[in-house]
Amino acid sequence: MNAFQEASHVTIRNATFNEVGGNQTNNYYTTRAIQERERTIYDEFTYVKLGNVYIIEDIHRRACARWSQGEGRREETRFRAERTICTAEIDGKPGRFTAMSYTGPEATEAWEEDFRHFSQARWVHDF
Structure with a gap:
C-alpha cells in the first residue's frame, strides 16, 4: 500500500482503506481495534473448555x-446453590483432576466466594 510506505509510529483504529493501483488492481484493507483490558486474578488460571471435561x-x-x-460469633447462611466435587479427566491432559461445579440460582455467587477463598491458598512443602 503506497500511502503508508516508510511510515512509523502510526495508529489506525476501525478504518477501511480502498486502494486502486495501476492496471485496475483493487485491494481492500480493513482494520479492527482490539480493546485492551486490565488484567484480573482470573488471567492467572488456565481456561478449560467445559466440553473437554469428563466427569469420572x-x-x-x-x-x-x-x-x-x-456479634462475637460466626453465622452460617446458605446460598441457593449446590456444590459438587468430582474426579474428572481433561481431554488432552494426562491424569485425573478434582473439579467443582455449582448449580442453582446463586451458583455464580457461591463460585465467586469459593474462588476468592481457594485462590488465596498456598501449598508449601519442605523437602
Whole structure:
C-alpha cells in the first residue's frame, strides 16, 4: 500500500482503506481495534473448555454455605446453590483432576466466594 510506505509510529483504529493501483488492481484493507483490558486474578488460571471435561465420579455434593461474623460469633447462611466435587479427566491432559461445579440460582455467587477463598491458598512443602 503506497500511502503508508516508510511510515512509523502510526495508529489506525476501525478504518477501511480502498486502494486502486495501476492496471485496475483493487485491494481492500480493513482494520479492527482490539480493546485492551486490565488484567484480573482470573488471567492467572488456565481456561478449560467445559466440553473437554469428563466427569469420572462424584465425590461430594452439598449446599453451599457462606460464613459471616456477627456479634462475637460466626453465622452460617446458605446460598441457593449446590456444590459438587468430582474426579474428572481433561481431554488432552494426562491424569485425573478434582473439579467443582455449582448449580442453582446463586451458583455464580457461591463460585465467586469459593474462588476468592481457594485462590488465596498456598501449598508449601519442605523437602
